[in-house]
Amino acid sequence: MNIKRACVNVLTNILGNNQWYEGKVDLAYLGGRVLVKKLPDLTGAEPPKEAEEVKGWLDEEFDVDLTDKEINATKQCLEFSLKKSALPLNTYTFELMNLFGVDDPDPTTEEVIKRCKKDPAYFIDHFCKIKHPNAGIIPFQLFSYQRNCLKDFKENRFNIFSKTRQSGISTLCGAYALWLAMFFKTKTVLIVSKRDKDAMEFMGRNIKFVYNHLPKWMQAIWKPVTNNEHEIGFSNGSKITSLPSGPDTLRSNSSSLNIIDEAAFCPHMNDMWAGGYPTLQHGGSVVVVSTSNGIGDWYWKTWTDAQDSNNEFNPIKIDWWEMDWVIEYDDDISHKPIRIAPADNTRKCTTKDEIAKYGEYWSPWLETQYRQLTEKGNDAKFRQEVLRDFLGSGNSVLSRDTLLMMRSQAKEAGQSYKTVNHVD
Ligand SMILES: Nc1ncnc2c1ncn2[C@@H]1O[C@H](COP(=O)(O)OP(=O)(O)OP(=O)(O)O)[C@@H](O)[C@H]1O
Numbered sequence: 395m396n397i398k399r400a401c402v403n404v405l406t407n408i409l410g411n412n413q414w415y416e417g418k419v420d421l422a423y424l425g426g427r428v429l430v431k432k433l434p435d436l437t438g439a440e441p442p443k444e445a446e447e448v449k450g451w452l453d454e455e456f457d458v459d460l461t462d463k464e465i466n467a468t469k470q471c472l473e474f475s476l477k478k479s480a481l482p483l484n485t486y487t488f489e490l491m492n493l494f495g496v497d498d499p500d501p502t503t504e505e506v507i508k509r510c511k512k513d514p515a516y517f518i519d520h521f522c523k524i525k526h527p528n529a530g531i532i533p534f535q536l537f538s539y540q541r542n543c544l545k546d547f548k549e550n551r552f553n554i555f556s557k558t559r560q561s562g563i564s565t566l567c568g569a570y571a572l573w574l575a576m577f578f579k580t581k582t583v584l585i586v587s588k589r590d591k592d593a594m595e596f597m598g599r600n601i602k603f604v605y606n607h608l609p610k611w612m613q614a615i616w617k618p619v620t621n622n623e624h625e626i627g628f629s630n631g632s633k634i635t636s637l638p639s640g641p642d643t644l645r646s647n648s649s650s651l652n653i654i655d656e657a658a659f660c661p662h663m664n665d666m667w668a669g670g671y672p673t674l675q676h677g678g679s680v681v682v683v684s685t686s687n688g689i690g691d692w693y694w695k696t697w698t699d700a701q702d703s704n705n706e707f708n709p710i711k712i713d714w715w716e717m718d719w720v721i722e723y724d725d726d727i728s729h730k731p732i733r734i735a736p737a738d739n740t741r742k743c744t745t746k747d748e749i750a751k752y753g754e755y756w757s758p759w760l761e762t763q764y765r766q767l768t769e770k771g772n773d774a775k776f777r778q779e780v781l782r783d784f785l786g787s788g789n790s791v792l793s794r795d796t797l798l799m800m801r802s803q804a805k806e807a808g809q810s811y812k813t814v815n816h817v818d
């Protein structure tokens with residue numbers, strides 16, 4: 395679905411110039427619905443009466459209703475609000491407000507393809523859909539940090555994430571892989587996951603689902619020439635392969651883009667990297683994605699080296715408070731409206747105890763996470779999954795307190811932290 399484009403059509407086809415409207419965009423079902431209400435007429439023109447269907451290349455299921463009821467005499471600007479939206483309000487409001495700036499309401503297919511090729515964010519924002527576990531099928535409107543990641547992918551050949559759980563990075567990598575394979579010839583994308591089951595799941599959820607929900611005209615142009623649980627390939631010679639990690643996975647599948655998902659949990663990372671690294675010298679790029687899982691392993695070492703600029707990886711941190719999105723939906727069972735907003739009412743932690751418990755910031759959402767993930771006073775899971783804390787998580791033999799003490803002693807002695815934190 396393409397709200398932005400559809401609204402452009404509403405404005406240009408129906409509303410005319412110099413009139414102000416308020417509207418509601420209802421994303422409750424696939425295809426969506428736009429309600430536009432006319433505000434007091436500033437130009438003397440008659441208000442539009444009839445509903446008109448928005449046609450075109452965007453979404454066959456899109457329709458538009460017009461009504462001049464409930465005129466709000468005080469508002470003099472176009473202001474859309476979201477009803478039942480599963481998406482961040484701010485993003486949409488901003489995008490819809492920008493409609494006035496769109497000067498080319500109906501680009502040709504060729505032009506659209508050109509725009510997609512130039513900018514993965516354009517492709518994702520305008521054409522991709524994803525499946526949210528609670529909100530259902532929704533348009534993939536990039537969160538601001540996801541948008542920034544796309545810039546990182548463009549500017550750096552080697553990227554490594556340290557991320558809070560469920561921040562949408564696998565989803566982003568899947569859509570990025572699809573973009574690369576669709577719009578560029580003879581590109582190979584390799585996705586590496588923990589096990590075969592995860593590899594197939596990645597392919598199904600983050601690539602094929604998105605592909606299967608692209609507009610029909612796009613699917614007609616990019617008909618897959620291979621399509622199975624591990625691979626999708628197009629007639630431009632590009633393909634995406636999703637495989638489990640193994641000592642030879644990188645080396646034997648030398649690719650233009652290599653995405654290693656949940657690297658801290660992948661077996662054989664050391665061997666896989668050692669074997670695959672030489673093949674990357676021919677220009678391939680790498681995105682390593684993970685949450686923390688203790689110290690001493692390949693992922694931890696590569697991340698800490700990247701932070702110290704000791705390797706070629708660009709480090710990308712995604713902290714929980716960056717998740718400034720809002721998910722709203724009606725709960726199927728209780729029928730009550732649910733709102734999830736991690737960064738709502740975030741404040742800085744002030745006392746020593748608070749900082750030790752929660753880190754830099756606190757929010758009601760964080761408190762819920764703390765309670766859900768802390769068991770009998772053991773907050774290791776919370777620290778690992780939400781705070782991105784490496785210490786004392788995963789398979790570390792020593793406790794967090796011991797490691798912290800060793801780190802501070804090492805610092806006092808002028809040693810590098812790394813001289814004491816490798817625990818085999
Ligand atoms: N821009 C977006 N808008 C709405 N929902 C999104 C967006 N990006 C991702 N999601 C949803 O957020 C959820 C988490 O996404 P994803 O699995 O990609 O996160 P992750 O960071 O890889 O999580 P994990 O830590 O479990 O590996 C998914 O349900 C996905 O559909």
Ligand SMILES: [Mg+2]
Pocket residue numbers: 563564565655
């Ligand atoms: Mg993931």
